[in-house]
Amino acid sequence: MSANSSAPDDEPVIKVRGLVNRFGDYTVHDDLDLDVRRGEVLGVVGGSGTGKSVLLRAIVGLRRPQAGTIELLGHDMVNLSEAERATLNQEIGLLFQDGALFSSLTVRQNVMAPIKEHLDVPQSLAREVAAMKISLAGLPDDAGDKYPAELSGGMRKRAALARALALDPQVLFLDEPTAGLDPVGAERFDELIVSLRESLGLTVFMVTHDLDSLYHDCDRVAVLAEKRVIAIGSIDEVRRSDHPWIEEYFGGPRGRAALASQTGAPASRRA
Ligand SMILES: Nc1ncnc2c1ncn2[C@@H]1O[C@H](COP(=O)(O)OP(=O)(O)OP(=O)(O)O)[C@@H](O)[C@H]1O
16 A cells, blocks of 8 residues: 555545535535545545535645635645645546547557656656556557547546556546446446555545446445535445435435345346
8 A cells, every 4th residue: 555654544535624615606515524534445426516526626626615624645735835736746646537638649648748747757767657557557558559539438548547547646536437438348447446446555536426336346435415425434324324315326226226236136237
């Protein structure tokens, strides 16, 4: 597991308190609290528009909240200095829904971009590290020479993941990583996340709508509703809630199918 210089091991790697996010008169989050533990995969779920992506963006410092405190790996994200931002960019990996690769660069150049930006290493070493990350993300060697437009959706996600892993982050942020993938591609991506977490000791913050990913990947799940985190815990713990959204989400046909596939009942995943 990666060592972290700025927070002791029992401190949460992400600590959010009293978070308020507003757009004009519209309040997305009001007094939201959240802790993410070191080494866990936390799934963040909630209805459309409950503010999952806004929460992710606030935690990584891409959006300044109206009130509250956010600590990420010991950094005060609401008052982050430029110097701290540069350090932090090396400690976290981001994978957004669309992958956000540079279309004019090859996969290798995309993965090398953060290495060249943050590390003072010779070109040959940057190439070597990029090749390692491309392979770690489960892409064949020749994928490095391809442009994003030449890849399938699943391969593009892997390329974006390789770039997110380029600087050996401690925390990986994923925004709907399996969205747009076919069932087999989604299942493979889930397996990749789990194996990376195990081999690299990553902490993973994953926004998802995908119940199969939740069951397969996550140690805990946080449910967003009513402008805050209304439940957090293992899926079994959260499912016991009688909140109507949780009952519908986990107890509806898709929720039951995902559960059945986890418990070995004869419903297939993502049927
Ligand atoms: N830049 C912005 N300007 C104005 N409103 C915004 C902005 N970004 C987000 N919002 C609003 O904040 C709310 C939460 O958005 P967010 O994208 O976080 O939801 P979400 O839970 O991720 O939704 P989904 O599951 O549909 O992706 C929405 O009502 C959205 O319209």
